[in-house]
Amino acid sequence: MTRIDAKFAKLKAEGKKAFVAYIMGGDPDLDTSLAVMKGLPGAGVDVIELGMPFTDPMADGPTIQLAGQRALDGGMTMDKVLDMVRAFRTGDSETPIVLMGYYNPIYARGVDRFLAEAREAGIDGLIVVDLPPEEDSELCLPAQAAGINFIRLATPTTDAKRLPAVLKNTSGFVYYVSVTGITGAAAAQAAAVGPEVARIKQSTDLPVIVGFGINTAENARDIASIADGCVVGSAIVKEIGAGKPLAEILARVADLASGAHSA
Amino acid sequence: MAEDGINSFMTGPDEQGRFGIFGGRFVSETLMPLILDLEAEYEHAKTDPSFWAEMDDLWKHYVGRPSPLYFAPRLTEHLGGAKVYLKREELNHTGSHKINNVLGQILLARRMGKTRIIAETGAGQHGVATATVCARFGLQCVVYMGAHDVERQAPNVFRMRLLGAEVVPVTSGRGTLKDAMNDALRDWVTNVRDTFYCIGTVAGPHPYPGMVRDFQSIIGRETRAQLQEQEGPGRLPDTLIAAIGGGSNAMGLFHPFLDDPSVRIIGVEAGGKGVDERMEHCASLTGGRPGVLHGNRTYLLQDADGQILEGFSISAGLDYPGIGPEHAWLHDVGRAEYVSVTDTEALEAFQLLCKLEGIIPALEPSHALAHVTKLAPTLPKDHIIVVNLSGRGDKDIFTVAKHLGFDMKV
Numbered sequence: 001m002t003r004i005d006a007k008f009a010k011l012k013a014e015g016k017k018a019f020v021a022y023i024m025g026g027d028p029d030l031d032t033s034l035a036v037m038k039g040l041p042g043a044g045v046d047v048i049e050l051g052m053p054f055t056d057p058m059a060d061g062p063t064i065q066l067a068g069q070r071a072l073d074g075g076m077t078m079d080k081v082l083d084m085v086r087a088f089r090t091g092d093s094e095t096p097i098v099l100m101g102y103y104n105p106i107y108a109r110g111v112d113r114f115l116a117e118a119r120e121a122g123i124d125g126l127i128v129v130d131l132p133p134e135e136d137s138e139l140c141l142p143a144q145a146a147g148i149n150f151i152r153l154a155t156p157t158t159d160a161k162r163l164p165a166v167l168k169n170t171s172g173f174v175y176y177v178s179v180t181g182i183t184g185a186a187a188a189q190a191a192a193v194g195p196e197v198a199r200i201k202q203s204t205d206l207p208v209i210v211g212f213g214i215n216t217a218e219n220a221r222d223i224a225s226i227a228d229g230c231v232v233g234s235a236i237v238k239e240i241g242a243g244k245p246l247a248e249i250l251a252r253v254a255d256l257a258s259g260a261h262s263a
Numbered sequence: 264m265a266e267d268g269i270n271s272f273m274t275g276p277d278e279q280g281r282f283g284i285f286g287g288r289f290v291s292e293t294l295m296p297l298i299l300d301l302e303a304e305y306e307h308a309k310t311d312p313s314f315w316a317e318m319d320d321l322w323k324h325y326v327g328r329p330s331p332l333y334f335a336p337r338l339t340e341h342l343g344g345a346k347v348y349l350k351r352e353e354l355n356h357t358g359s360h361k362i363n364n365v366l367g368q369i370l371l372a373r374r375m376g377k378t379r380i381i382a383e384t385g386a387g388q389h390g391v392a393t394a395t396v397c398a399r400f401g402l403q404c405v406v407y408m409g410a411h412d413v414e415r416q417a418p419n420v421f422r423m424r425l426l427g428a429e430v431v432p433v434t435s436g437r438g439t440l441k442d443a444m445n446d447a448l449r450d451w452v453t454n455v456r457d458t459f460y461c462i463g464t465v466a467g468p469h470p471y472p473g474m475v476r477d478f479q480s481i482i483g484r485e486t487r488a489q490l491q492e493q494e495g496p497g498r499l500p501d502t503l504i505a506a507i508g509g510g511s512n513a514m515g516l517f518h519p520f521l522d523d524p525s526v527r528i529i530g531v532e533a534g535g536k537g538v539d540e541r542m543e544h545c546a547s548l549t550g551g552r553p554g555v556l557h558g559n560r561t562y563l564l565q566d567a568d569g570q571i572l573e574g575f576s577i578s579a580g581l582d583y584p585g586i587g588p589e590h591a592w593l594h595d596v597g598r599a600e601y602v603s604v605t606d607t608e609a610l611e612a613f614q615l616l617c618k619l620e621g622i623i624p625a626l627e628p629s630h631a632l633a634h635v636t637k638l639a640p641t642l643p644k645d646h647i648i649v650v651n652l653s654g655r656g657d658k659d660i661f662t663v664a665k666h667l668g669f670d671m672k673v
């Protein structure tokens with residue numbers, strides 16, 4: 001059982017929805033980013049998605065593109081992302097951390113070495129956007145074998161024929177991308193997403209979390225109410241990008257979290 | 264053949280879309296169903312005579328194929344060695360080889376009921392070809408082009424607009440081809456239901472690399488027949504040379520000859536300011552290592568941490584940090600050789616062809632020509648080199664004028 005499994009079991013027992021927050025590792029620099037990360041659980045975040053910056057984030061909109069650019073300009077590397085996780089773990093051994101990004105920086109490091117280091121640093125799950133089920137032998141299967149959850153995205157184009165393949169080697173939770181598009185795109189309406197989530201839940205016992213485009217507490221509540229929780233990324237990254245003080249960033253996170261938790 | 268266990272170099276890709284370890288389908292889940300649909304549609308079209316009948320008709324009457332295979336007498340004499348033939352892809356409608364592939368993809372898009380076409384472009388040749396064929400079939404067309412390229416390829420931007428396409432300048436990254444491809448992928452993932460992504464080279468997720476190669480292979484098939492007409496039955500070229508951006512004009516020339524062991528095959532990458540640790544070049548095979556970008560595994564210019572580096576080349580069409588996966592494989596198994604030439608060498612070859620043959624080449628094939636000027640003098644007079652003259656140089660005269668210190672302002 002990973003920290004992710006434990007967290008969702010706990011939330012379920014409490015009858016609570018999950019609030020998942022995304023930040024870009026090292027945005028705009030390691031210290032600021034680590035301070036934000038450390039503050040997330042206190043602001044109500046149940047699961048942290050930590051972005052690994054990449055020069056060519058093909059699935060991301062401008063907000064997260066710019067965050068990755070800031071992080072890289074600030075000297076962020078894979079080593080430093082892992083250091084950030086280690087530093088976080090010295091004060092928090094419970095909050096699950098999911099690393100999110102693209103395959104090339106992992107491939108460049110070597111999959112086995114990466115998985116060993118990720119596990120040792122305290123990473124619980126991976127979301128790698130450009131690894132569909134067709135490429136499971138690359139990282140998904142080795143990650144599961146190493147005890148790290150591999151969380152897959154399901155999308156509006158994942159039809160009934162394809163869904164079993166998407167769910168097959170997924171663990172931790174299923175991330176339902178509510179719109180066809182890139183991060184930061186317009187939010188989907190809960191009324192439209194509800195049936196899609198229900199369809200996925202018929203085929204899996206894993207929690208289904210919905211993301212993309214959620215940017216208000218109300219939105220977070222509506223979406224969380226038709227799923228097992230929701231993810232907010234760009235709306236938080238935007239605050240960091242605007243150079244807001246830590247307290248303000250965390251207040252915004254707390255507001256979004258309270259939305260999800262009121263569902 | 265050179266490699267143990269390889270009976271044919273022409274059978275790839277395999278069912279996973281791989282050429283050896285290269286290729287594959289490294290795309291987000293949103294795009295996967297569409298990519299599988301496209302693969303099925305292409306597999307069907309490939310064996311459908313009506314699909315090829317329509318292609319042949321358009322190639323002949325709209326593009327002007329076959330393109331001539333031209334013996335270049337004065338260039339040959341000047342170099343004093345091998346006989347040099349030019350495969351005149353620059354005479355195609357729209358001025359380059361790019362339209363060979365665009366026609367195939369647009370016919371597929373029509374079969375799939377897609378109404379909106381997107382494309383990325385570097386030099387603008389693929390964008391112009393796509394805008395042209397979209398106009399021909401009344402399809403909406405959006406072309407992503409790096410802001411830096413919009414500037415250095417202004418004539419092509421205007422052409423695309425005249426043809427009714429929307430040109431979107433891309434400012435992310437350094438504003439070149441790689442960034443245009445990122446934005447095209449972002450558009451595709453957003454508009455996946457009605458949009459067809461017309462990729463301009465032998466890269467991207469499976470089935471693109473193999474499919475684009477198949478559409479471009481008309482170049483090599485014609486060359487094979489035309490050389491025999493001119494040099495006698497059974498005569499094969501001794502050496503094939505083509506420039507490589509993503510590698511489509513090269514694959515098109517090379518592929519039909521891969522299983523002819525006597526044919527030496529050379530791809531020429533853009534060496535920019537020189538292939539060294541400054542990394543101011545686009546020679547992915549000579550200066551890169553395997554990685555995953557834009558849907559496929561291939562050789563990439565990248566740093567130790569797997570971050571992609573910006574290439575550098577005088578030629579917008581070669582300014583890409585990757586290379587098609589089939590080239591990566593041909594390189595690793597040793598069936599083809601890959602070399603690089605610098606901006607300066609390409610500029611010299613550009614001028615040489617203008618003066619000796621009355622042909623203004625694009626900067627991309629000028630790289631191939633530059634390698635010919637090094638190789639031909641070392642070879643006997645009965646050795647036959649075929650160079651892919653992939654495009655004409657009209658689009659490049661402003662860039663060349665600037666480098667030669669000629670003031671174009673009127």
Ligand SMILES: Cc1ncc(COP(=O)(O)O)c(C=O)c1O
Binds near residue numbers: 579
């Ligand atoms: C005339 C010409 N040749 C070559 C290229 C390079 O592309 P590829 O390597 O796919 O042939 C381009 C690309 O824009 C081009 O315009």
